[in-house]
Amino acid sequence: MWQIWLIASGVFIIIEIFTVGFLFFWLAIASLISMLVSFITESIIIQTAVFVISSAILIFATKPLMDKLAKKDKTATNVYSLIGKKAIVIKEIDWASGKGQIKIEGEVWSAKTNEQVNIPKGTEVEIESIDGVKAFVKPIKENVGSTN
Numbered sequence: 001m002w003q004i005w006l007i008a009s010g011v012f013i014i015i016e017i018f019t020v021g022f023l024f025f026w027l028a029i030a031s032l033i034s035m036l037v038s039f040i041t042e043s044i045i046i047q048t049a050v051f052v053i054s055s056a057i058l059i060f061a062t063k064p065l066m067d068k069l070a071k072k073d074k075t076a077t078n079v080y081s082l083i084g085k086k087a088i089v090i091k092e093i094d095w096a097s098g099k100g101q102i103k104i105e106g107e108v109w110s111a112k113t114n115e116q117v118n119i120p121k122g123t124e125v126e127i128e129s130i131d132g133v134k135a136f137v138k139p140i141k142e143n144v145g146s147t148n
Helices: 002-017 024-038 044-072 078-082
Strands: 086-094 099-104 107-113 124-131 134-139
Touching (some): 002 024, 086 107, 099 124
Antiparallel strands (some): 124 134
């Protein structure tokens, strides 16, 4: 039976190579632990129980560490790096029609606002979110435009 656990471990390692997560590595380790147990007992039920329990322990014990490592490396890139930055309105933003344009870092973006406020040309705004090709902005408090 130990050969089956060794093959399973190899299969899990191969799957791990082609996936982004870190799940199949722990299943491979659990398979190796079950292989060791197969030298002690012939019971497939005990071997399977050891596999399931050791898999669960390995996965859940390392999940907080993996989450911490994954969060450390996350940096906003591409359009998401624009969120929170300031821009200048180059075409008035009309909240009713959802039309307007801003300029940020030399690029022109279509812009909308979630607030019921028109934002005049030349106003400094902050980017709240990006949805497709539209930037949702809010006026910086000292520059609030007129409401309709």
